[in-house]
Amino acid sequence: MHPELQPGPFKFLQVTKKSSSVHAKDPEEALCGVDDVTKLAFLHEPGVLQNLKSRYQMNEFYTYTGNNILIAVNPFQSLPHLYTDEMMKQYKGAGFGELLSPHPFAIANAAYRSLFPNNDVEKQSQPQSVIISGQSGAGKTETTKRIMHYLAYMGSRNAASQGPLVDEQVLQSYPILEAFGNAKTVRNNNSSRFSKFVEMQFDHKGIMSGAAIKTYLLEISRVCQISDRERNYHCFYMLCAAPPEVREKYKVEDGPRKFHYLNQSTCVKIECRNEAEEYIRTRKALDIIGISYKEKEAIFRVVAAILHLGNVEFAEGDAEGSSKLKDKNSEFHLSTAAELFECDEKILNDLLCQHIMVVRDENIVTCCNPEVAKRKKDTLAKTVYSRLFDWLVDKINKSIGSKGQNSKSTIGVLDTYEFENLKTNRTKRKHPDDAFRKENDALCRRRWPAETQAEFPLEDLQGEVEVPSTTLPRKAVEPMGVTVIGSSRTGQGHVFKKTTEDEEYKKEGIEFSHMHNDHQDVIELMGNKPAGGIIALLDETCLTGWTHERFAEKLYQAFKNNKHFSMPKFDKSEFTICHYAEEVIYQTKLFLDKNIDFDIHEYQALSSASKCEFVSGLFPPPCSSSKSSKFSFVGSRVKEQLQSLMETLRATEPHYICCIKPNDLLESGIFEDMKVLQQLRCAGVMEATRIISSARYPTRRTFDELIDRFGFLAPDVLGGSSNKRDAITRLLEKVGLQDYQIGKTKVFLRAGQMAELDARRNKVLHSASLIQRNVRSFSARKELNFRRQTRAAIIIQCAWRGKVARKVHRKLKIAAQETRALQDVKKALEKQVDELSWWLQLEKRMRVDLEEAKSQENAKLRAALQEVQQLYKETNEMLVQEREAAKKTEGIYLVNTGLMNKFRDENDKLKIFVSSLERKIVDTEKKYKETSKTNEEKLMDADKRNDDLNMEMLRLQKKILTMGSEEKMRLKGLLSTLVESIRQHFLIPIAPKWLEENRTPSMDVQNEAHREIFSQ
The missing domain is CATH 1.20.1270 (Substrate Binding Domain Of Dnak; Chain:A; Domain 2)
Structure with a gap:
């Protein structure tokens, strides 16, 4: 490109570019675009982007990418007419892509039809899964609701039964999960801060018989620390907006600005959200799930106790290295928290100000300085909240779980979330630990997609601190012909399935080959294999008691020759990993502390001291703890969760929805080209088109379409021919086209041949x-x-x-x-x-x-x-x-x-x-x-x-x-x-x-x- 500033009264910039670098455009392309990007004559980035933009401007927010893959652009407006019962009736039983426009209902219907092939509910096939990925604020949660709503509609009973129906209980579980697992971020007012896999269970008649929800990677650090313009989890604000008698009971009358865990951010209220109404809605959902009144009171008592626990402050004690409550206000909040936990105030105070070490079955008690006491207080709050969230999920699963032995057919819906980007030491933070608080989380969560990519060909995630997307195992990929392209600037990995495409090749008698890029070198760099890996080295460092400087030195020695790993010359506390889209800088400070969950055994004292059965039930009994109760590794826990998910997904047939966020203003009608293009690149859509263009036949036209469009190029060879296949062969030979294949009803062309x-x-x-x-x-x-x-x-x-x-x-x-x-x-x-x-x-x-x-x-x-x-x-x-x-x-x-x-x-x-x-x-x-x-x-x-x-x-x-x-x-x-x-x-x-x-x-x-x- 050659930009030149033109002289004259009006200054304008003239850009000259070589014609060879300008992408071609189909002159006959429709103004409203095409509903499948693979139908484009030219499969390149500008063509795909323009097609999505044209459809977005025509209020067409869904577009297919090949078979069983849907791109959903968030409209940022309510569109109830797209999700009515009448719309679900239209997609019920319809074949994928048959006349109907692209829609999440089509993906859900394809999964349901694949679960019962040929509409034969007696004949069951491979379990299905719908994988939904995208940037925070791209509409993943809403899309997941639409998928579950359609599946509940397809599996609903015709006759009424006693008690709440399973499909109603499944749908009512979402308000509970949103209340305790969603929060406002700078990108999304209702961002899911955990990943979830919802397994819908159907009996032999195709009726929903139950469901199971599995959650992963809850962002528990948000309970104690939040950034500006963000909020803590919704349940805290809902409790502060409850009726006056409820707030008085839990002593939260002063509102959210009086609690340390909530007032770290200037954002307390969300526009167009009524916390009082959400509180009533959540309690109603708890009723539908089957949670008793006593349990509901215990849930909100624990939530209030966490808020009061956050207002407890410590000062230097009388003895050296000890700590005590700072003032009367701290004493009041500690007393309130103990009252809500229904335990002795002294036991709770000792739990925070003292540290118990177990040496040869002997407990050694040491005092904690104010900084350690504060860390223990925050750890207790995070642990209690994490156990509360797990208890809710377990309670929901018991309520909506299958009651019979006929639930052999399942459809899993996977919804992932992303953390927002943190610029580590390059921005000002309100707390000195805030610059590092998510570094270990970032690496462990990149291990999630990395492990997933290790199982099937994925490119690794790139640079922002985001929850990874989910994909399918290699054992499921290879027989089905799946090409997986990952991942994203927002932590999205994406798998692109070619099962139906391969079936079409076979049906037409076309020879083809698989092509994918697994980025195995990046996976091995992050993995915990015996030969090495950053996470494996991190666990080893935690066991041996090395410092973070030693950890950084070991990283340099182990991976200095790896092209995807680098360290600065002067600051050895940082290292850089070259991910899929860009380089990411990690800080090794506090890596070791963030990777270890110790003090778990100390919280057993709270379990035994509390008179509340609910609080005691949040912690396992001491006899169930083993050596690992002393401490556990975050990376190991992530691995266990990942392995559990992989075992579930290995047997499923995937369907995909890639959610796109068109702008950062969260306003309708605005389509930012560069932002959408970046998401398309990071989501693997562009990589998929590249692979399809280079390795397969992206352009397919029927004989009639090709003859009608190009027949006049060789009218002499078409004259008098009744066999369309022979006529097409002579036509393509006449024009000198090579490396194409002619099927039974279609012509398969390489990328660029249509051009x-x-x-x-x-x-x-x-x-x-x-x-x-x-x-x-x-x-x-x-x-x-x-x-x-x-x-x-x-x-x-x-x-x-x-x-x-x-x-x-x-x-x-x-x-x-x-x-x-x-x-x-x-x-x-x-x-x-x-x-x-x-x-x-x-x-x-x-x-x-x-x-x-x-x-x-x-x-x-x-x-x-x-x-x-x-x-x-x-x-x-x-x-x-x-x-x-x-x-x-x-x-x-x-x-x-x-x-x-x-x-x-x-x-x-x-x-x-x-x-x-x-x-x-x-x-x-x-x-x-x-x-x-x-x-x-x-x-x-x-x-x-x-x-x-x-x-x-x-x-x-x-x-x-x-x-x-x-x-x-x-x-x-x-x-x-x-x-x-x-x-x-x-x-x-x-x-x-x-x-x-x-x-x-x-x-x-x-x-x-x-x-x-x-x-x-």
């Missing part, structure tokens, strides 16, 4: 595409020229049609303008006619009103005249009467002379008024006659002129129809002049508003008649 065929196919397809491209190019150019000519003709036609249309448009535009002008004149004339009609009606109405007013005025005048005449007549009559009376009375005449004169004057005035009224009446009648005559003349003249105007407009309209555009424009002006002259002549005002408001229907009818005349 070679694809390259030839792509070359032919490329040539065909070139020819097609040239033909299409010629046709396209011809079509382009035709379209250009057509387009040119269309453009010319468009231009000519546009010119003609524009000319016509101009004429139409002028005609439209003239039409609009005439329409405007017409509207103006109509408006004038309406106005004239309105004024004519107005004059007529005014004339009628005037006549009526004059008639009324004349009537009034006549009435007034009559009144005056009447008054005049009456006055004359009065005068006559007065004269006659005067004549009669002359004296009275003289008196009334003044009155007579007055009356006479008034009479004269009335005569004058009457005369003026008569004159006004005459003048009014005269004026009325004159006005009526004038109005009649004007109306007659207006009617005449209106008729003349209508005739003139009719004449003009007729003339408009025959005249040209210029005459029309002139006529328009003439009409405008005519209208204006008519307006000025008649002085026609605009119709008043009151006239509009007072328009009568008769006026509208008359106006409409005028409009019709005008339009005609």
Whole structure:
């Protein structure tokens, strides 16, 4: 590779790589990947990784690797729809890989079907096992639950029975094991800190009749020491979250932060975990298993005693080299622990502060300094917890064990766990012993896979302090054709089985050979064979009493020429072993102490002193102890457990599930390529593909698939051939392919041969595409020229049609303008006619009103005249009467002379008024006659002129129809002049508003008649 930093405003790195080092990719690979990596056209790391990533992004978390091997990528989310009863029904009885997607149920179903071949429960075959391995947090425990749930479903009874069913008891054992054997680590919130092998037992009818659980390598050091961001075992926190009366009974009311064994880490609570509910769930599971109330109380009393024991501290005693309780707080916790153990407080104190040596059947008691007393306290806590865990497992086995003699068929489910990586002296620790506390555990646990690899071809584990994975013995491997590839960065060894593959080779008549790499040199380096081995040398050192410096020196002398062993030049307390994936550095300090479990016989005092039968039962009686009771080796114990497991697994037929952790954030939807690739390498998946690619025929295609895909490479040899096998033979000979085999229905190709065929196919397809491209190019150019000519003709036609249309448009535009002008004149004339009609009606109405007013005025005048005449007549009559009376009375005449004169004057005035009224009446009648005559003349003249105007407009309209555009424009002006002259002549005002408001229907009818005349 050649990286270069490119210049410019934006800095980016350009990487150039040779094309020969770039892996090929199948161009026809599906976007969602394939459900079996062996179906990939190119079996290399990028191809396998991309296939898993594509399936993960499509929410397909399971993928096969060959036959009976499943890769399970942890989705980090709840997927209940994948594990329903309906899903189990689909996989029940289905053949492996038959249409159904990869699933743990398929592996469990394959194991169950292999246990009873051909669905014949009377005919039993070899016992089965399902081996589940993976990094911490990869989902091994959950996968194990799914496997056990399916097997319990397959072996469940149809009819109800009294008491809890066996399958229910088996499933309920898991909450108990998780409570006392699981803890939070930096990698997993629910990490199993032990390995377990669950043996499911079935009777001759295929019904589950019992089960047995075997546990290995419980991490007892976690009881006393935990790292930051981790927790102790769940049961301690569950007890601290129990109901108040329970916490008060066991004196744990202060919570986990007050106990030394729990507060060494800042992490006390786990998100989405309710410890109070888990406490109730665990007690319920204990009930189902059959543990009595008294035993349950004793269990949690021991758990509480361990917590109180952790808070006991020691100080220098009065005598030199002795120790005593440090303060009142320590005395309280020691007293509480003794009370919970139901033993004497002094006996417990002496057990921690004194050391008893047995010399020639004589006990010699010596005092212990505070450091040794603390170690003894921690050892007691670890021992009691370990015995408690073993007691629970034994109780579970007694409860779920087979009750009859018909349980001859078994399926074992093996779940392993891993310790996390410790960087020894290269990181800061809260306790000086924390840097070394797991070194011996690391080596002994690497002995576990090493011993396993010694039995069957495994590569050794590499560098992190992890629990090893489990594999199968060589005696079981060789007859079945098993290739085992191990192991891992996280302590995973993996066995890849080719039994079904070999059967397929035999069925197709293909010749094949086995190939595996057992890494025997690394196994011998770690083993305890007579010729040597690190663990054997460690046991020898413990027996002879050498120091760790002497142990390191012996290691250098024994293995200095071994290529997998090295030691630094200056620090002789370290040594390095080159494991499968990388080198691992070990510290020899405290190796000897960690390898020896002494003081076991001293704890018999606690057994005999305790009044609690449960606590006494946790330790064997003194008579059962032998020489080894003085001390025992951790490595030897691991060997015994391993041999026990090997004896169980040697007779089984394995099925495998490799769990993958996609990211360290424990979040769904995140797929870290390098992390997954590292796990695939360490789990042996890549090694398996390499072996399959180099030693066998990883690519298999049926005759029809090969002919359909590559038949056009040699059409002459395929023409007229009815035998597909002969046609395939001629086809492969034609293309020059070698080192392949043709079976009865399939063609078996070596690694890379499919790529070679694809390259030839792509070359032919490329040539065909070139020819097609040239033909299409010629046709396209011809079509382009035709379209250009057509387009040119269309453009010319468009231009000519546009010119003609524009000319016509101009004429139409002028005609439209003239039409609009005439329409405007017409509207103006109509408006004038309406106005004239309105004024004519107005004059007529005014004339009628005037006549009526004059008639009324004349009537009034006549009435007034009559009144005056009447008054005049009456006055004359009065005068006559007065004269006659005067004549009669002359004296009275003289008196009334003044009155007579007055009356006479008034009479004269009335005569004058009457005369003026008569004159006004005459003048009014005269004026009325004159006005009526004038109005009649004007109306007659207006009617005449209106008729003349209508005739003139009719004449003009007729003339408009025959005249040209210029005459029309002139006529328009003439009409405008005519209208204006008519307006000025008649002085026609605009119709008043009151006239509009007072328009009568008769006026509208008359106006409409005028409009019709005008339009005609």
